[in-house]
Amino acid sequence: MSNHLWPYPGAIAYGGDYNPEQWPREVWDEDVALMREAGVNLVNVGVFSWAMLEPEEGVFDFGWLDELLDLLHANGIAVDLGTPTASPPAWFFAAYPDARVIDGDGVVMGFGSRGMASHASPEYRRAATRIAGELARRYGTHPAVVLWHVHNEYGVPVGEDFSPRAVEAWRGWLQDRYGSLDALNAAWGTAFWGQRFARWEHVIAPARTPSTVNPAMKLDWARFTDDQLRACYRAERDAIRAHAPQPVTTNFMAHQSWNTDLWKWAEEVDVVSDDHYLWSPDPDAHVALALSADLTRSVARGRPWILMEHSTSAVNWQGRNIAKRPGEMHRNALTHVGRGADAVMFFQWRASRSGAEKFHSAMLPHAGTTSRVFREVVALGSRLGDLAELQGSRVETQVAVLYDWESLWAQDLEWRPSDALQFRERMRAYYERLWRDGVQVDFAHPGDDLSAYRLVVAPASYLLTAGQGENLTRYVAAGGTLLVSCFAAVVDEHDAVHAGGFGAPLRESLGLTVEEFLPMREGETCAVELDGETLPADVWAEHLALEGAQVRGTYRGGPADGAPAVTRHQHGEGTGWYVSTRLDVAALAPVLAAVYDDAGLAPSSSPEGVELMARHGRDADYLLAVNHREDPAHLTVHGTELLTGEPVAGDLTVPAGEVAVVRTERGGGR
Numbered sequence: 001m002s003n004h005l006w007p008y009p010g011a012i013a014y015g016g017d018y019n020p021e022q023w024p025r026e027v028w029d030e031d032v033a034l035m036r037e038a039g040v041n042l043v044n045v046g047v048f049s050w051a052m053l054e055p056e057e058g059v060f061d062f063g064w065l066d067e068l069l070d071l072l073h074a075n076g077i078a079v080d081l082g083t084p085t086a087s088p089p090a091w092f093f094a095a096y097p098d099a100r101v102i103d104g105d106g107v108v109m110g111f112g113s114r115g116m117a118s119h120a121s122p123e124y125r126r127a128a129t130r131i132a133g134e135l136a137r138r139y140g141t142h143p144a145v146v147l148w149h150v151h152n153e154y155g156v157p158v159g160e161d162f163s164p165r166a167v168e169a170w171r172g173w174l175q176d177r178y179g180s181l182d183a184l185n186a187a188w189g190t191a192f193w194g195q196r197f198a199r200w201e202h203v204i205a206p207a208r209t210p211s212t213v214n215p216a217m218k219l220d221w222a223r224f225t226d227d228q229l230r231a232c233y234r235a236e237r238d239a240i241r242a243h244a245p246q247p248v249t250t251n252f253m254a255h256q257s258w259n260t261d262l263w264k265w266a267e268e269v270d271v272v273s274d275d276h277y278l279w280s281p282d283p284d285a286h287v288a289l290a291l292s293a294d295l296t297r298s299v300a301r302g303r304p305w306i307l308m309e310h311s312t313s314a315v316n317w318q319g320r321n322i323a324k325r326p327g328e329m330h331r332n333a334l335t336h337v338g339r340g341a342d343a344v345m346f347f348q349w350r351a352s353r354s355g356a357e358k359f360h361s362a363m364l365p366h367a368g369t370t371s372r373v374f375r376e377v378v379a380l381g382s383r384l385g386d387l388a389e390l391q392g393s394r395v396e397t398q399v400a401v402l403y404d405w406e407s408l409w410a411q412d413l414e415w416r417p418s419d420a421l422q423f424r425e426r427m428r429a430y431y432e433r434l435w436r437d438g439v440q441v442d443f444a445h446p447g448d449d450l451s452a453y454r455l456v457v458a459p460a461s462y463l464l465t466a467g468q469g470e471n472l473t474r475y476v477a478a479g480g481t482l483l484v485s486c487f488a489a490v491v492d493e494h495d496a497v498h499a500g501g502f503g504a505p506l507r508e509s510l511g512l513t514v515e516e517f518l519p520m521r522e523g524e525t526c527a528v529e530l531d532g533e534t535l536p537a538d539v540w541a542e543h544l545a546l547e548g549a550q551v552r553g554t555y556r557g558g559p560a561d562g563a564p565a566v567t568r569h570q571h572g573e574g575t576g577w578y579v580s581t582r583l584d585v586a587a588l589a590p591v592l593a594a595v596y597d598d599a600g601l602a603p604s605s606s607p608e609g610v611e612l613m614a615r616h617g618r619d620a621d622y623l624l625a626v627n628h629r630e631d632p633a634h635l636t637v638h639g640t641e642l643l644t645g646e647p648v649a650g651d652l653t654v655p656a657g658e659v660a661v662v663r664t665e666r667g668g669g670r
């Protein structure tokens, strides 16, 4: 990530996607007037406008965009200008049918929706960089433009492509990676099922096969897809940079993304931005929101980030799209801010009358300015205006949770010991435990320098390389506390089981290896006895081979009855904990309590259901409180409540469902 300036210094940016090309010209004037009323200071423009900007190949029509940017600028509204390459026009696919994506079942993805053309298509890359470059040439000096927004959510709705040109690119990528077929055959273990390749042109992509396809091939395919998408991004970014000085971003999807390794992507953008939508079936979707926000800040390496999209109320693309309750939008927005966002943006400004998203909520809903949603939008704009001084302040934590997209890709491959043990489920469960305990966390890559953290938690580290294992072992030896969840350090970077057995890279730090996995049937349960408590467990057990680890919890019932379930090991100056089964959020509480003790952490004493977040500025600290409860919460804090401007001398009441932001002295306050 380069050191370009934050695009909107001195304020929390506020606004959303703005698609005025869907409306008659006279509506634009009403839009900007209402934006001003709502405190909107930044809008994303042009994200899906390719067909309007280049109606025919090589023929550009920038007139309407000139007028729009001038209008916005005259009204003091800054612009994040999109490159429209997530939705190539009809002429593009008519002229270049080979640029269509083909899925793993051989289905050709046609025009009429949106989505990436083939990442390997030279015609697509040429057309995409041309429109990006033309936009940058024309608007690189426009005073309204403060940021560039390349494409939209790379990898969604399609990332993988099995078209002939993608397969050709795949072979080239493998040649670069492995150098020789011998190395490729060794990495993929092709001696198994006689899959050895003797010629490069015989190397296939992992499309549909009669039985399960080579897992190491699939893992490399995920890496390849991610690399290709990033190359498309880089090409557009560089085309912009050739003409325009403003920072460049592309909107991520943090914990909801699959095709993109965001540790790598974050290094390519000037500013990290993220989209987040609540998942309606989840009654505690605000916990997933917090996870996503922390993950986004972490890939941004702690720098301010942009919440590029969220919704004012319901989305339209889930089975049952649940409207946000009064106050929920403010709680959501302030949680993102509490976790490091310096911009709060929505999809979208004005609800579309036509098209696939007409039932999606917006800042200005179909019901207009008298609606509850619009009133809340105006109120949120005013509140964010009161929080301008938070811009640039940082979140600091003492705990890291390991998150690696490569491990996600590998763990979700087919033919695992149990498909009920899932990366995202474990990540959420451990995160939620920490969240409920009021412990603020960063996410970290297993190869990162972890020495600044008192505690490192590894909820889902199925793929852990030998080098990463050494990194964690060094961390423990130097005094760190490491907590590892089951099915960890099983395979290396080629999805091959580690020599030395399951868990071998963590043998020294945990004082054990795993002899056998003992998955359970659906509905089967067992228990773990720990410090006099009986904790329910399910899905998974393991037969551990202890090599010095102390038994802290013992299986009662189930396939490992009487055997060690939870262990603690002293290694060097630090401690390695291992939990060999699936404990739910409640059952993890006593385990984490013991681990906090080892790590010298004191979890917060905030009332249940009250989310507290801290940001640290140069001259002051800020405490953000989000009350998810249906009754008022009482906090002890000293400072000034910024949303009311009132001094707080000890007692602060946060009404049911409300938020509060208190400026406190640097290092003091509570």
Ligand code: GAL
Pocket: 152, 153, 275, 277, 309, 315, 316, 347, 357, 360
């Ligand atoms: C996002 C997308 C937006 C809009 C939104 C609806 O994923 O970037 O363009 O479709 O979803 O929730």
